[in-house]
Amino acid sequence: MTALLAVEHLQVEFRTEEGVLRAVDDVSFELQRGELLGIVGESGSGKSVTAMTIMGLTRGPNASFSGRAVLGDLDLVTASERQLERVRGGRVAMIFQDPMTALNPVHRVGDQIVEQIRAHQSENRRAAMDRAVDLLDRVGIPRAKERARSYPHEFSGGMRQRVMIAMALSCSPEILIADEPTTALDVTTQAQILAEIGTLRKELGVGVLLITHDLGVIADVADRVVVMYAGQVVEQGSLSDIFYDPRHPYTWGLLGSVPRLDADRPERLPTIPGTPPSLLRRPTGCRFAPRCAWRFEACSRPPALKSDDPETDEHTGRCWLDLDVARERRVVGGTLGLPVDDRTTAGGGAANP
Amino acid sequence: MARFVLRRLGSAVLVLFAVSILTFLIFEVIPNGNPALRLAGRTATPANIAAVERIYGFNKPVYVQYVRTMEQIFTGKIVSYATGVNVISQLKQALPVTASLVLGAAVLWLFFGIVLGLLAGLHAGSTIDTGISALNFLGISAPSFVIGYVLIYVFSFKLHVFPSSGYVGLADPLGWAYHLAMPWVSLAILYTGIYSQVLRASVVDTLNEDFVRTARAKGLSHRQVTLHHVLRTSLIPVVSLSGLDIAAVLGGSAIIIEVVFDLPGIGYYASQSIGALDVPPVLVITLFGAFAVVIFSTIADVVYGLLDPRIRVAGSR
Amino acid sequence: MMVPATSAAPQSGAHDKVPLLELEHLQMLFPARAAAFGGKRGHVHAVDDVSLALAEGETLGLVGESGCGKTTLARCAVRLLAPTAGKVRFRGADITSLGPRAMRPYRKHMQIVFQDPQGSLNPRKRVRQIIGAALELSAGGSGDDRLRMLLDQVGLNPEHANRFPHEFSGGQRQRIGVARALAVDPQLIVLDEPVSALDVSIQAQVVNLLDDLQDEFGLSYIFVAHDLSVVRHVSDRIAVMYLGKVVELSPAEELYRRPVHPYTLGLLGSIPIPDPVVSRSRPRQLPRGELPSPIDPPAGCRFHTRCPGATDICREVEPPLTLYPGGHEAACHHPLNVSSSDIAGAVRSPAASRSSGSVVPVPPGG
Secondary structure (H helix, E strand, O other): OOOOEEEEEEEEEEEEOOEEEEEEEEEEEEEOOOOEEEEEOOOOOOHHHHHHHHOOOOOOOOEEEEEEEEEOOEEOOOOOHHHHHHHEOOOEEEEOOOHHHHOOOOOOHHHHHHHHHHHHOOOOHHHHHHHHHHHHHHOOOOOHHHHOOOOHHHOOHHHHHHHHHHHHHOOOOOEEEEEOOOOOOOHHHHHHHHHHHHHHHHHHOOEEEEEEOOHHHHHHHOOEEEEEEOOEEEEEEEHHHHHHOOOOHHHHHHHHHOOOOOOOOOOOOOOOOOOOOOOOOOOOOOOOHHHOOOOOHHHHOOOOOEEOOOOOOOOEEOOOOOHHHHHHHOEEOOEEOOOOOHHHHOOOOOOOO | OHHHHHHHHHHHHHHHHHHHHHHHHHHHHOOOOOHHHHHOOOOOOHHHHHHHHHHHOOOOOHHHHHHHHHHHHHOOOOEOOOOOOEHHHHHHHHHHHHHHHHHHHHHHHHHHHHHHHHHHHHOOOOHHHHHHHHHHHHHHHOOHHHHHHHHHHHHHHHOOOOOOOOOOOOOOHHHHHHHHHHHHHHHHHHHHHHHHHHHHHHHHHHHOOHHHHHHHHOOOOHHHHHHHHHHHHHHHHHHHHHHHHHHHHHHHHOHHHHHHOOOOOHHHHHHHHHHOOOHHHHHHHHHHHHHHHHHHHHHHHHHHHHHOHHHHOOOOO | OOOOOOOOOOOOOOOOOOOOEEEEEEEEEEEEEOOOOOOOEEEEEEEEEEEEEEOOOOEEEEEOOOOOOHHHHHHHHOOOOOOOEEEEEEOOEEOOOOOHHHHHHHHOOEEEEOOOOOOOOOOOOOHHHHHHHHHHHOOOOOOHHHHHHHHHHOOOOHHHHHOOHHHOOHHHHHHHHHHHHHOOOOOEEEEEOOOOOOOHHHHHHHHHHHHHHHHHHOOEEEEEEOOHHHHOOOOOEEEEEEOOEEEEEEEHHHHHHOOOOHHHHHHHHHOOOOOHHHHHHOOOOOOOOOOOOOOOOOOOOOOOOOOOOOOHHHHHOOOOOEEOOOOOEEOOOOOOOOOHHHHHOOEEOOOOOOOOOOOOOOOOOO
16 A cells, blocks of 8 residues: 655754754654554654654755655655645645644634635635635534634634634645644643544544644554654554553653553652753764663664564664563553653753753 | 724823923923014014013913913914914915825835835845845935935936925926925935834744744745735734824924925924924924824724734733 | 631641631632723633632642633732732731732742743843842852752752753753742742643653652642643642632542542543553543633533533532532532532531532432
C-alpha cells in the first residue's frame, strides 16, 4: 500500500545569530489513508517544525531543507509556492494550538471559511457561505447560520477550535495536521474536541497527523506513534508498541512522568532529570544520553533508528541497549519509568535558548 | 454608537472651554499685550488709550473680558484688534485654502506611507527595508521649509514648471492642483516618513500573528494574505494616527508651508495674528484647531471601531 | 487538615489552633460592560460566596476550568485583589480591607508564583537583582551567601545569579520565581498554575521541588490548577470550583476515589490516561456543552445546564455545600458515591453559600 504521505530523511535547519540550528534531523515516517498518527515530544523536539515544513510554512531566507515529504506525486519540500498554495488548505489542512489567536479578529468566521473555499474551488460566494454554515453545523456549533456572522472574539476557546476544524475540512482534505489542537483548551473541552476529530476521521477517512506533548491524548486517539527528541525520531511504533513495549529510555521517562489518575499516588512524581539539549550544540552521541540513567560507553556514538527484525517489525528505536536489557530496565518501582537521582538534577545543563 | 459620539461631543465642549481660557490667559500675561496701545495708534495720548480701553472693555476684570470675547466669537461679531476686520469671515476665506492643502497632502502621504510601509514591513531586514527606512528618516528630519524652498528653487526658478506661490480656487481645478502640487509634496514628505515607519512596525507585528500563519495554511495566495489579512489589520494604528494629524494640520500646523508658498490659509493667518499680538484671531483659530482635533479623533475612533470588531464589544472573556 | 471557616470543626480532632488563612463568604465581582459604545452593564461573578480555610503546613489544591474563579480567589487570598464582600483572615487577623501600607507586614508572609515564568520576571534584571530585591525585604539578610543558598535550594547553580531570565529554560525560570518567593521567608505561597506552561518531564521536576521545599520550610500552599492531574501529588485537600462556587471540597485521595459532585466526575473523566486500553475502556461521563456566562450564571445549581443528571430541583434551588461524615463536602442535590448512612449523617456545611437552599440530599427513593 502506498502511503498517503511519506516523509523521508527530512532535515530542517535555520541560520540564527548564534549559529545553525538543526530543528529537524533525518526524520522519516509514513501516514496511511484514514490513519491517526501521533507525533509526541516536548518543546524543541522538532515536532511542530516537521508539521509546518510539510505545509511549506517554514520556508524563509534563513531556512534550508533536505529530504522529502511526498504527497502523491508531489514532493512538498521542493514544490513551487504555487503548487504549495493548492496543497495548503486543499489537500492538506492544518489546525493550530491556540484558537484564540489563529483566527483573524477583524473578519467574520463565516467569511474566513468562505475565503478558503473560494481559494480552492470556483464557487460563488453564496454557495460557499452555505457550505460554511453546513460545516459549522457539522462540527457542533449551534445556530450555525447566525454564528457564521459572528467575529472570533464572540466565541469561546472550544468553539473557536471547532471553527478551525470546520475551516480545515472545508475543502475535503486528504490529510489533517493538528498541532497541539487541545493544549490551550480546558480539559472538558479537550475531550470534546478530540472526540470530534476522531468522529470526522472515521466519517471522512482523512489521515490525521496529531502533534502533541501529551501521551494521554495519544493513548486516547492514535493508531501509531512517533516519539521525537531534540530533532530526531527516537522511537516509532504502533500504539501498543509504544505504551506496552517501549524501547527508548526517553519514552520510558515520558510515560513515567505523566501523572496517572488510575494508579495509586506515588511518593514522588517520576521525572526525567535535566533539560533537553540546545539544538545549536547537540551532543555528538546519543542526544538523550546526558539525561539517561542507563548511558554507557556506546552512547558517545550516535545510535541508529533500528528494529529487532527489519522484515517483520515496524517498531523501531534509537538506542544502544539490547532489547532484552531494555525490557528489564524500563520498569521502575513496578511501572514504566526512568530512574532519577533525585533533586540535584534541575539546574545543571546548559540553559536553552 | 450614537451615545459614544454624543459623549465625545460633550467632552469637546469641555476641551474648547479649557483651550479658550488658556489662550486668553496667555495673552493676558505676555508683556506688551495690551491691545489698547496699538488700537489707539502711534501717537496716542494716555487719554486716548484710556478711551480705547473703555470702549473695548480692556479696563474690566479678566473674566468679564473673557465672557464678552466669547460672546462675540459665538455670535460671529468678533473683529481683529489690529485690522478691525471680522475674524470669522477671514477664517471662512482661509479655510478652503488650508483644507485643500491638507486633504491633498493627506491623500499623498497616506498613499505613499502605506505603499512604502507595507513594502518595508513585508521585506523587513532586507535592502528594500533599509532603503525605505533611510528615506523615511530623511523625510522626517528634513525641515519642511527647506524642502519647500528646494522645490521652489528647482521647479520654479530653474525649471519653471510649477508656480512658486499663490492659491487658485477650486473653480479652476487644474489651476488649483497646479498651484498646490509643490505645497502638497512639501507637507506630505514629513508625514509619509512617519506613516511609513508606523505601518512598517505594525506590519512586522502582524506578520508574526498566528492568524497570518492560518491564512497561509488555508492556501491563500501571497496577495490575498498580504492585502486581506496583513494590511487590513496593520492599518488600524494608522487610522487613529491620521485622524489626529489631519486635524492638527487643519488647525494651523501647516503654518510653515503656507508661509513658504504664500498661501493665504489658516496657518498664514495665525502667524500674522500672533506676530501682531492680535488676540481675537488667535483665539478663534486655536478654538477651531481644538474643535477639529476633537471631531477628527472622534471620526478616527468610529472608523477604528469599524475596522476592529474587538473594541466594539468590550469585556468579552 | 482543613476546617470549614466558620465552623467549630464538627469532625474529629477539634482544632484549637487558629488556621493560617481563612476566607469567609468571599465574593469578588468585576464590572462588565457588554459593548464599548455603551451597552448593558453587569457583573462578572468571579468568586461568589466562597468559604475556605488553610492550616499551617497544608496544601490546598484549587481546581477548575477557565472562568471558574480559582485565580481570582487565590489573588484575593493574598490580597492582591480586594474582595467585594466577605472576610480574609491571616492568623486570625482581619486583612480584608487593609491599605497597602498596613498590608506590608503581611506581604512578607504571603507570596505568589505565577503561571508564566517568562512574563513574571523582569527581562532586564539579572537573577541576582530579581532575587536580591526580595531578599532586602527579608529578615535573613541580603548577602551573597543567602542568594547562593536560595539558588541551591531551588536546584540552580550559583553562576546562574548573573544571567538574565531569557537565558533560562521555562522550568529554570519557574525555579527563579520560586526562589524569589522564598527569599522573604513566607508562610504561605500561592502557586497560580505554576507548572501549566512547562513540558511534562519538567512539570514533575518542579512539583517535586515544591514538595521538598514544603517539607523543609513548613510552607503552606494554595496550588491553583486547571485539571485534577498534577494537584493530586501536592494537595492535602482539594477544592473544585465551578462558576465562582466551590462545588466539592475533600481530602485529596478521597476526591479521586469517591467523587461526589458530577462536575468532579466529569473533570476526572476528561483527563486522558496514558494507557490506551485503560483509557479507551473506562466509562466516562463528560460535562455537556459550554460554560455559561459568569455575568449571568444559571439559577439553582450553576452546573445544571451541563449536568447529565439534572432534575427540576437543580434548576430551582441552589444546593448547599453539604458536609458528609468523614469531612467530604459537596454541593449537589443528587450526590454520587454516597451510601445511605452517609446521607443520614449529612449536615449543611457551615461553609455553604448564603444563597444556597437548606435541604440536604435525601437517600434515593426516601
